[in-house]
Amino acid sequence: MAPPLEPDNSVRVWPVRLVIARCQVDYAGRLTAHLPFATRLLIVKADGSVLVHSDDRSYKPLNWMSPPCTLVEGVDRHGEVEWVVEARNGDTLRISIQEIVSDSSYDLGIDPGLQKDGVEKHLQELLAQHPGSLAEGLSLVRREFPTAIGPVDLLCRDIEGASVAVEIKRRGDIEGVEQLTRYLELLNRDPLLSPVRGIFAAQEIRPQARVLAGDRGISCATVDYDALRGMDDPTVRLF
Amino acid sequence: MAPPLEPDNSVRVWPVRLVIARCQVDYAGRLTAHLPFATRLLIVKADGSVLVHSDDRSYKPLNWMSPPCTLVEGVDRHGEVEWVVEARNGDTLRISIQEIVSDSSYDLGIDPGLQKDGVEKHLQELLAQHPGSLAEGLSLVRREFPTAIGPVDLLCRDIEGASVAVEIKRRGDIEGVEQLTRYLELLNRDPLLSPVRGIFAAQEIRPQARVLAGDRGISCATVDYDALRGMDDPTVRLF
DNA sequence: ACGTTGATTTCGTAA
DNA sequence: TTACGAAGTCAACGT
Known part of the structure; x- marks a missing residue:
């Protein structure tokens, strides 16, 4: 679908409809x-995609067509307006329109996009740089330490030279403790590493997770993300 | 968020905005x-959920809040309109609005909902009725045959009386083959069933899955869903 | 209410 | 380009 041409042949940003x-x-x-007749919100985006929304069940549309696809407006066998949206692979979305309540278009322009911040990965980077903030004298052995069931976030050594596995989450939940438990079980089979103890690190640790961790002999560390970021970039400390 | 009251105190259907x-x-x-300033489409649904859409990257919103949540319209510290959408668990979505290009609401009413057809469960039902379409002379022993690691989609017997385990997917992927492999290993430990061979059935089987299945001695069967449905309903054959 | 599983998953990243 | 894994996954189903 090419962008529409203005009367003077200038190219205009394709609007959302x-x-x-x-x-x-x-x-x-x-x-x-199949969706029976009802009043719905139809969104045709600039990239050609089409969303059919009802007024609930967010955020997924009732039906949709992902880009790339083409929309052809025609008339069905009952003489009603029909949109046929077709993808390259033959997937087809047919929208028969009985009555239009509203029809408007807007140029939104280009979106700068979502900036995710504070995700697990960034926390991991910061803690890898400052393992001492988790426990006194802790030093990093390796980030993303590989095991057969996946990489351990941080493998460290404590002040006495013993191995420490660290699992990092933004929100510490039971499942994170379970994950660390599996890693610890595996790591402790390795005579070169064993004994390995665990630290569960998160910005916020839910009570249930804290209890489970305690039961498993895993220590918990709440992480001050802003403070860590401050340590990461000295210029921030000036303010 | 309660539905709005009309001047005569009658309750009106909450509109999508x-x-x-x-x-x-x-x-x-x-x-x-964080989303920097840009022009976007904001949708407030009847169930209170809020969607922030750009004009591309369907169908997922750039950002959103799922119901149940509450929206409070206020003014931020810069004197601009701010929507604060908050969920029970404390998740917060703050939308600072610099300029409103358009603002409209519509009553969509209740949606009858999507009628899906052709999902895995339906495929399983159809194949259970017509196991012969998988292999000549195959007959059903049991659907959802229980094992310690979960139910096998179909347990059948071939024309020679040998056991056959069938795993059904809409799209045959490697993980489906792995799943069937685990079932076969378990079933073959049972002297009453052993030897059990496997059939991997799907509407479409990916090349890698086909290779892996071959390597494991598992046969593949591509399923013609429309043909099966035709067999399922005799009236369809009249046309 | 909670856990498990499938999804027209979507989305990112590494190989 | 493809494969693999995570997601603010969502949503349906069974217990």
Whole structure:
């Protein structure tokens, strides 16, 4: 789908189109699906994708077509307006429109996109740089230490030279403790590493996780993300 | 959020609200995320959920809040309109609105919902009725045959009376073959069943899965869903 | 209410 | 390009 041309042939940003319409929808692709007639919100995005939303069940549309795809507006056998949205692989979305309540378009321009911050990965980088903030005298052996069931976030050594496995989460939940438990069990089979103890590190540790960790002999460390970031970049400390 | 009251105190269906606005968005919950100022589509659904869409990257919103949540419209420290959407668990979505391009609401009413067809469960039902379409003379012993690691989709007997385990997927991938392999290993320990061979059945089988299956001595069967459905309902054959 | 599993998953990253 | 794993996964189903 090429962007629309203005009367003077200038290229304009393809707008997002919002349609409120009474419609029925049929999808044929990986599965077959049908939506009976009802009033819905139809969104045609700049990339050609189409979303069919009801007023609940967020955030997934009732039905949709992912880009790249083409939209052809035509008339069905009942003489009603029909949108046929087709993907390269033959997936087809047919929208029969009985009545249009509203139809408007807007240029949104290019979106700078989402900036994710404070994710596990960044926490891991910061803690790898400052393992001492987890326990006195802790030093890093390796980040993403490989095991057969996946990499351990941090493998460290404590002040007495004993191995310490660290699992890092933004929010410490039971599943994170379970994960660390599995790693510890595996690591402790290695006579070169054993005994390995565990530290569960998170910005926030839920009570249930804390209890489970205690039961497993795993220590918990709440991480001050902002403080760590301050240690990471000395210029921040000036303010 | 209670539905709005009309001047005569009658309760009205809460409408979906569409706003085109230049805004910035901050999310704090499982992660922290930021959207710089740009013009976007904001959708407030009847169930209170909020979606922030750009004009591409369907169908997932750039940012969102799932129900149940509450939206409070206020003013931020810069004197600009700010929506604060908060969930029970403390997750917060802050939308600072610099300029509203459009703001409209519509009553969509209740949606009858999506009717899906062709999912794994339905495939399993159809193949259970017509095991012969997988291999000549195959007959069903039991659907969802229980094992210690979960139920096998179909347990059959071939024309010579030998056991056959069938794993059904819509799209045959490596993990499906692995799953069937685990079942076969377990089933073959049972002297009453052994030897058990495997059939990997799917509407579409990926090359890698086919190779792995061959390597494990598992046969593959691509399933013609429409043909099966035709067999399922005799009236269809009249056309 | 909770856990498990499938999904038209989507989305990122590393190989 | 493909494969693998995580996701603010979501959503349906069984216990």
